[in-house]
Amino acid sequence: MPNSRLHRRYRLAALGIVLLVLGACAQTPGLGTRSPAGEAAPSVNLDTRSMAARWRALNRLGYGPSPALLQSIQSAPDARQWAHAQLDAAWADSQRAPTLPPTLAEIDLTLPQLFEGAKKERQARAAVSAASPVNEALPIEKRFDFSQPTEALHFNRTMVNKAVVWRLASCSEDGLENPLLARMTEFWFNHFNIYQNKGPVRPFGGHYALHVARAHALGKFEDLVLASAQHPAMLFYLDQWQSVDPQSARGNRGLNENYARELLELHTLGVHGGYTQDDVRDLARVLTGWTISAQSPTGFQFVSRSHDAGIKTVLGQKYPASPAQAGQSEGEQAIRFLARQPATAKRIALRLAQYFVADAPPPDLLAAMEARFLASGGDIRQVMRVLLDSPAFWASENRLFKTPYEFACTALRTVRAAENRSKWVQAWGYAAAAGQPIHQWQTPDGYPFDSATWLTPEALTRRVDFALNIARNAPEWDALYPLLSPDSRNAVLQQGPAQRLGFVLGSPEFMYK
Amino acid sequence: MQINRRHALMFLGANAWAMRPAWADAPGSAAGRLVLVFLRGAYDGISALVPHGDPRYYQLRPSIAIAKPDGSLSSALALDPLFGLHPAMAGLLPLWQQGVLAAIPGAGSPDSTRSHFDAQHHWETGLPGSSASGAGWMNRLSTLYGKERSALGVGEANPQILVGPQPVQLLASGQAATRAGALADTRTREAILKMYAANPGLAQAAQAGADSRMQTAATLTLAQNEAAMAAAAPPAMASPATSDNAIQQAANNGAPPTQGLALDAQNLGTLMGKNRQLRLGFLSAGGWDTHLNQGNTTGTLNNNLANLSRALLQLRRHFSEPQDVVVVASEFGRTCAENGTRGTDHGHGNVMWLMGNAVAGGRWHGQWSGLAQGDLNEGRDLPVHHDFRAIFAHILAGTQGVAREDTERLFPGYRWDARLDGLLRA
Numbered sequence: 001m002p003n004s005r006l007h008r009r010y011r012l013a014a015l016g017i018v019l020l021v022l023g024a025c026a027q028t029p030g031l032g033t034r035s036p037a038g039e040a041a042p043s044v045n046l047d048t049r050s051m052a053a054r055w056r057a058l059n060r061l062g063y064g065p066s067p068a069l070l071q072s073i074q075s076a077p078d079a080r081q082w083a084h085a086q087l088d089a090a091w092a093d094s095q096r097a098p099t100l101p102p103t104l105a106e107i108d109l110t111l112p113q114l115f116e117g118a119k120k121e122r123q124a125r126a127a128v129s130a131a132s133p134v135n136e137a138l139p140i141e142k143r144f145d146f147s148q149p150t151e152a153l154h155f156n157r158t159m160v161n162k163a164v165v166w167r168l169a170s171c172s173e174d175g176l177e178n179p180l181l182a183r184m185t186e187f188w189f190n191h192f193n194i195y196q197n198k199g200p201v202r203p204f205g206g207h208y209a210l211h212v213a214r215a216h217a218l219g220k221f222e223d224l225v226l227a228s229a230q231h232p233a234m235l236f237y238l239d240q241w242q243s244v245d246p247q248s249a250r251g252n253r254g255l256n257e258n259y260a261r262e263l264l265e266l267h268t269l270g271v272h273g274g275y276t277q278d279d280v281r282d283l284a285r286v287l288t289g290w291t292i293s294a295q296s297p298t299g300f301q302f303v304s305r306s307h308d309a310g311i312k313t314v315l316g317q318k319y320p321a322s323p324a325q326a327g328q329s330e331g332e333q334a335i336r337f338l339a340r341q342p343a344t345a346k347r348i349a350l351r352l353a354q355y356f357v358a359d360a361p362p363p364d365l366l367a368a369m370e371a372r373f374l375a376s377g378g379d380i381r382q383v384m385r386v387l388l389d390s391p392a393f394w395a396s397e398n399r400l401f402k403t404p405y406e407f408a409c410t411a412l413r414t415v416r417a418a419e420n421r422s423k424w425v426q427a428w429g430y431a432a433a434a435g436q437p438i439h440q441w442q443t444p445d446g447y448p449f450d451s452a453t454w455l456t457p458e459a460l461t462r463r464v465d466f467a468l469n470i471a472r473n474a475p476e477w478d479a480l481y482p483l484l485s486p487d488s489r490n491a492v493l494q495q496g497p498a499q500r501l502g503f504v505l506g507s508p509e510f511m512y513k
Numbered sequence: 514m515q516i517n518r519r520h521a522l523m524f525l526g527a528n529a530w531a532m533r534p535a536w537a538d539a540p541g542s543a544a545g546r547l548v549l550v551f552l553r554g555a556y557d558g559i560s561a562l563v564p565h566g567d568p569r570y571y572q573l574r575p576s577i578a579i580a581k582p583d584g585s586l587s588s589a590l591a592l593d594p595l596f597g598l599h600p601a602m603a604g605l606l607p608l609w610q611q612g613v614l615a616a617i618p619g620a621g622s623p624d625s626t627r628s629h630f631d632a633q634h635h636w637e638t639g640l641p642g643s644s645a646s647g648a649g650w651m652n653r654l655s656t657l658y659g660k661e662r663s664a665l666g667v668g669e670a671n672p673q674i675l676v677g678p679q680p681v682q683l684l685a686s687g688q689a690a691t692r693a694g695a696l697a698d699t700r701t702r703e704a705i706l707k708m709y710a711a712n713p714g715l716a717q718a719a720q721a722g723a724d725s726r727m728q729t730a731a732t733l734t735l736a737q738n739e740a741a742m743a744a745a746a747p748p749a750m751a752s753p754a755t756s757d758n759a760i761q762q763a764a765n766n767g768a769p770p771t772q773g774l775a776l777d778a779q780n781l782g783t784l785m786g787k788n789r790q791l792r793l794g795f796l797s798a799g800g801w802d803t804h805l806n807q808g809n810t811t812g813t814l815n816n817n818l819a820n821l822s823r824a825l826l827q828l829r830r831h832f833s834e835p836q837d838v839v840v841v842a843s844e845f846g847r848t849c850a851e852n853g854t855r856g857t858d859h860g861h862g863n864v865m866w867l868m869g870n871a872v873a874g875g876r877w878h879g880q881w882s883g884l885a886q887g888d889l890n891e892g893r894d895l896p897v898h899h900d901f902r903a904i905f906a907h908i909l910a911g912t913q914g915v916a917r918e919d920t921e922r923l924f925p926g927y928r929w930d931a932r933l934d935g936l937l938r939a
Contacts (some may be wrong), residue, residue, distance in 0.1 A: 078837045146817065242854040254853020258804040261627070263858070271628050272644070277891070280627075433689050435670035442799045443554065444628050453671045458683040461722030464705055465694040491708035506705060508712045 006139045015479065046394050048080035052395055055483055059513035060400070061358055061392075062179025063171045065407035066416075069179070070479065073131075083388045090181040091218040091381055098210060099176050101169065103146040104162050108208025111299035112204045117155040119294070124152040144421045144428075156202035163206030168424050171405075172412035184217035184380075185209060185356055186405070189448035192267055194230040194237040196439035201236045204299075205439045210232035221348060222339035222377035229259075229335055230300035232292045238262055238444060242292040242331050242470055243284060245308035250479060260284035262444045263338065273343035275315060275456045282312040285336050286319055289327045302328035315341075327502050335420045345373040349383065356387055358398035359450040365392045386487075401451035404434035407463060407511070422471060430466040434459055464506050471502035484509050545836030545871070545912030547584035547905075548794035549651075549674070550774075551636070552843040554629060554801035557857055558864030559603060559849065559895070560814055562616045562877070566595035569884035572880055573850040577809050577857070585736060586637060587810045600810055601819040604826050613829075613868060615936070619880050619898035620865040621845055627859035637674035638922045639902055641766070648677025650923055654909070655679040664793035665778040667782055667892070674795055682725055682784070682791065687773050690780050692739065693730040696723035729784055738782040771798040772821035779826040782831025792913070796824070801843060804856040816844045825868060833870060836912035841866040842901060848893050850886055850925060860894030864902060870872035871912050871937050878936050903930035911937040 021151055028457035047053065053092035056063055058243035066350060075421040076082035098106055113384055117424060136247040138157070144165050150158045170177035171186070184476065189209055212231050216224035226236045235241040240261035253442070260283040265271045288306035298510040317329050349369035353361035368386050377383040402410065417423035431438055434454075443448045449456075476497055481489055481504075488507035492500050534780055543578045579599055584589035589597030590606055597617070598606060598924045599735050608614040624641035626632050635641040639650035648656070649672070656679040666675045668686040675681045677835075696702045702723050709716040771807040777796055787789040807814045821841070828839050846863030868874070872937045880898035882888045890896040902924035909915035917929065 028693065062674045201673065237855060239856070242805060244853060246853055255855070256804055256852050257858050258802075265628050265630075271626070271631050277627065316606065402898045433685060443802075450675060455718060456683055457718045457720075457722030458685060459670055459722075459726060460718040461696055461726050462685065462689075462695055462698060464719065465692075468701070470694045485711065487711050488708050491704055494704065503704070503708065508710060508715055 022352070027196040034290075035321070041226070046080060046282075046391060048083075048394055049078040052396060053079040054082070056394065056396070056511070057086075059402075059410075061086050062183065064413045064479065064510065065246065066173055067176050067479070068398070080388060080394070084385070086178070086180045087218070087381060087384055088183065090178045093178045093181050094184075094214060094217050097474075098170070098214065100166070101176070104166050104169070104206075106150060106248065107159065107162050107166055108189050108210055109207075110297060111204075111207065112295055112297065115232075115294035116392040117150075117152075118158070118203050118233060119201070120152045121155040124472050128153070140425060140429075141422070144424050146204050150497060158207060159203040160196055160439070162435060163209060164428060165424055166206055166409070167209065168366055168427055168439050169418075171409035173418050181214065181217060182409075185214040188213040188224060190441070191351060192224075192234065193441055193444050193446035194233045194439075195442045196233075197235055197442075201252070204231070204233035207231075216380075217248070218381040218384065219379075221344075221373070221380055222336045223378075225263075225334050225339045226332060228332075229290070230298060232299040233293045234259070235290070235300070240287060243288055243290075244306035245285070245288045246305075247308070248288075254433075255281070255284055255288065257281060257284045260287060263335070266444055266446075268347070269341055269343040270347040273341070273347070279314050282319075283314045285312045285332060285497050286314060287329075287331045288332055289324070302331075311465075320433075333471060339378055340374075342370070345378070348378075349373060352383065353392075353451055354457055356400075357390070357392050357432070358400065359452070361398075365390045400449075401450050401455045402511060402513050403447065403454050404431045404436040404463070405438060405505050406513065409469060411470050411505055414477070414480075414500060414510070415471050416477075417470075422507070424475070426466070426470050430462070430470075434462050435468075437473070440496075463511070467505040468499070468502040471505050473498045474501045477504070481505050527784070544820075544834065545838060545908075546792045546832060546834070547837045547913065548781065548785075548796065548837075549683065549841065550778075550821070550824065550828070550841045551633075551674075551795065551797040552841065553633060553797055553799045554843070555632075555845050555847055555859060556801040556817070556843040556863070557619070557807060557814060557847045558843070559801060559846070560807070560809070561599050561818055561866075562587040562592075562618055562864045563597040563599060564595060564618075564881075564884065565589045565591070565597045565699075565882050566593075570849075573884060576855050577807055577851050579809050581886050593876075594861070595881075599815070599818050601815045602822040604822045607831060608825075608868060609875055612908065613872060614871050615855060615867045615869055615874040616877040617865045617867070617879050617899055617904060617933075618682075618877055619862050619882070619895060620842070620900075620901055620904060621862040621896060622898035623894075623900050627845065629859070633788060634673060636844055636901060639673065639905075639927075641900075642694075650905075651675055651795060652677030652679050652681060654915070654923055655681065655793060661790050662792045662913075663788075663790045665791045666794065666795040667781045668773075669797055671800065672795055672797060683724075683728075684729060684780060684784065688776075691733045693727050697730075698716070706724050720798055732785055732787050733780050736779070740779065741842060756854075761795055770852035771800055771817045771824075773822055774798045774824035775827045776788075778827040779831070781900065782828060786831055800888050803847070804858060805851065805854045805925065806858045807851075825866075830866060832868075836871050838867060838869040838871060838908050838912055840905075840908070841868075845904075846895050849889055849895065850893065852917055862891045862895030862897040865906070867904075867936070869912075873938050879933055899930055899933060900927055902927035903933065904936070906930075907933050907936050 054073045060071055060074055061083055067205065073079065073082050148160065171182040186390050194201055196202060208231050212227045213498055215226050239256045239258035241413065242253060242257035244253050244468060256278055261280045261505060263284065264273065264275050264280060269275060284474050285308040289303045291301060291303055304324040304327055307324040309322055309324040311321050314334055352368060353365055357365065369383050371388045376428050383402065392398055408431045415423060428438060436447050484492065484507055488509060494505040495503050565581045580588040580596050582589045586600045589598065590600055590603060591597045592609060604612060622632060622641045624635050624636050631644055634644060637649045638647055651674045655662050655664045656677060664675055664681040665684065666672050666681060667684045671683060696705065705719055707714060709719055727791055729900060774796065781794050781796055803814050806812060832839055833841040842865045845862055848855035848860045852858050882896060886892055906920040906924065906927065906929060910917065910922060
């Protein structure tokens with residue numbers, strides 16, 4: 001694309017900025033020619049010093065403002081440099097264990113401990129006599145109350161709730177998690193979605209978020225696919241744990257195609273990625289014997305006697321008849337092969353660009369992201385750099401409407417709800433009622449994040465209700481007022497003090513990212 | 514002129530009914546209403562309409578078949594020598610016997626995809642084989658006829674079938690639908706709308722949402738109070754275990770997806786009864802993707818089918834006018850043989866259900882080619898003998914006066930299926 005055209009587009013876009021700009025900064029042209037990581041920056045002048053660009057970075061690379069984040073981004077030389085620094089910080093944090101509040105520490109128990117907890121719950125339930133039924137009803141206000149030690153009888157349910165609270169806390173409290181890392185965790189959890197209410201999945205959702213989505217959020221894509229493939233949450237969710245070679249089977253067990261199909265269709269190539277029903281079946285055969293282990297530190301084991309050692313072909317790749325023991329490396333090979341395909345690069349580029357840039361991202365950006373994905377061996381951080389350096393990311397005409405979960409996170413940040421259980425319950429309830437229950441999207445495609453899905457009359461009404469309710473009587477935060485458009489600011493200031501923050505939250509500037 | 518043709522068709526269609534209610538005479542309006550209950554995740558149709566007369570069924574499914582009818586509630590309920598009804602759906606048996614419930618066992622999409630998401634997209638856009646984004650067919654149908662044929666969706670945030678240029682009404686699932694919310698307050702509403710003035714997308718959505726909320730909240734609250742009052746005397750159609758129970762369950766947050774269906778069905782029925790321009794309804798429920806331990810007369814599938822039949826009984830109460838039709842469908846069927854984990858994998862053809870006074874019920878329709886290995890699609894699942902679009906074309910032509918040219922526009926490339934000419938009562 002010729003520079004002049006990009007440049008013009010960007011200048012036009014700048015006219016549309018509704019936010020107040022910060023004095024002289026807004027007029028200062030361009031960037032240095034090197035990004036912090038030392039790669040060549042695009043030769044186009046991006047105005048990433050305006051307050052509009054800074055506000056966009058806060059909302060797209062995080063979930064909105066906090067006092068500390070506002071200060072950090074306002075004192076940065078420009079938003080793009082800040083964005084690259086966030087990326088580096090998020091990557092560094094992803095390599096370390098997260099800071100879990102003590103009440104949530106249990107989601108990071110080891111996998112054998114989590115299996116043990118589930119087992120003890122089964123035993124406790126078996127020991128309850130039929131005459132004294134267990135009271136399963138949990139009053140809504142108790143849902144996120146973790147002040148008492150976890151009861152054996154309710155281990156699974158408690159783990160589900162703690163995992164949900166972690167997702168709300170980590171997206172809304174800077175002290176717990178880098179906001180960009182929380183975003184990447186959300187993105188990958190959803191890309192490799194699991195449904196936490198499926199029976200045996202229940203204790204593992206939090207561990208999956210931490211050790212699959214978070215740990216590999218900015219690493220190599222193939223490591224991420226492999227980590228999800230071998231995690232008990234995924235093994236249970238898509239039934240892989242029970243898929244075995246029918247010839248080997250005791251009883252009537254046999255092949256189950258569920259995981260193999262979604263691995264091709266959703267996790268890697270995409271539905272038009274050029275595979276057939278035969279590929280699905282043979283990939284399922286390659287993966288026979290991949291199952292859970294309640295004792296192994298990884299929660300995974302390969303059971304060679306369940307493996308189909310016959311000849312298989314997946315996308316033209318032959319897997320020759322081999323000793324069954326080779327089955328684990330065969331599966332790993334197949335997964336890494338799929339993760340490196342051009343169709344996979346295309347799919348991941350599109351999904352990331354739809355999440356971070358626009359519902360219909362420009363083709364030149366997609367091409368650049370795909371190219372970097374393939375050239376870097378699927379290095380997600382490298383692909384993100386392309387995205388951050390693209391004019392499309394910063395162009396104000398590329399609007400994105402927040403999903404209910406994103407809006408719930410923004411709301412918790414804005415009302416500064418830290419440790420306020422009733423606010424968490426409200427935010428959780430809103431996301432669920434608006435159609436995006438946390439960790440409970442039932443199907444493996446994950447939820448959509450386009451505005452056509454979420455910007456509808458009923459959904460917006462619900463969002464405004466939630467905004468006004470959660471922020472009612474919250475203290476004013478007048479540092480936010482200069483970030484609003486004149487219309488929004490007037491509307492806010494016409495309210496009584498108890499309603500003002502609710503109107504800030506309900507303003508267009510807080511609805512879009 | 515098109516409008517006149519539509520009027521003419523409307524009267525032709527309506528003449529079959531001696532006692533037409535007054536609203537059917539409104540200009541531009543044929544009488545019928547259509548409600549689609551869509552089961553996401555590919556429900557196992559041959560567990561619902563059980564081919565107990567085919568010995569292959571029991572060979573293919575050693576541990577998950579529904580037993581041959583033996584008069585007990587742990588076996589299929591005989592409908593005819595070939596088919597029976599899942600016992601969890603016993604509440605629907607009277608409807609079959611009254612001749613207002615029919616099945617089409619060889620229905621589906623002509624596209625061969627086994628991807629849930631692609632297949633659902635095809636069903637909802639009416640364009641098998643195309644994954645292009647675009648309007649859903651209920652929205653396009655509504656667009657063809659304008660406001661007099663509006664659509665209502667209950668539950669999902671924005672289902673693809675209702676996406677498109679024509680405004681549609683979307684309602685929250687469960688009890689949330691009965692709350693008017695903060696925008697019911699005039700001062701708040703006006704302040705919010707003023708704040709959105711420079712942003713037409715938000716302003717229009719907020720206005721439409723506030724209007725719809727205030728109307729529907731009042732209507733639904735009233736209807737639910739009436740239903741609670743009448744609970745002591747269950748309606749004649751209902752089996753003892755119907756709506757109240759389901760309403761209770763639906764009120765619980767985090768309930769499994771099919772459990773709330775009866776309450777959503779009630780809310781949909783109430784609103785469509787009140788607003789006669791709402792002629793197209795959409796409901797959905799997930800949780801049908803039974804790869805593992807699907808069970809036969811206990812377990813997940815059994816519970817889902819029980820919840821489905823409660824919802825259908827609820828819908829029967831609201832949609833029993835002469836030309837109302839309720840359709841149950843899913844994106845594709847499941848493998849005829851059980852898989853290695855006592856479940857079933859993604860298949861192709863499936864059983865569709867039609868309910869309504871206009872339906873030639875008490876029988877199944879169309880072609881059924883049995884379960885012999887050589888007669889299965891790719892040797893593993895039911896073939897599709899009847900394109901779902903042709904089935905909807907029959908319903909729309911027969912009960913809504915939709916001309917064939919219009920169904921051509923709605924479903925480009927589909928073909929009228931004369932083998933289904935007896936689907937509706939003459």
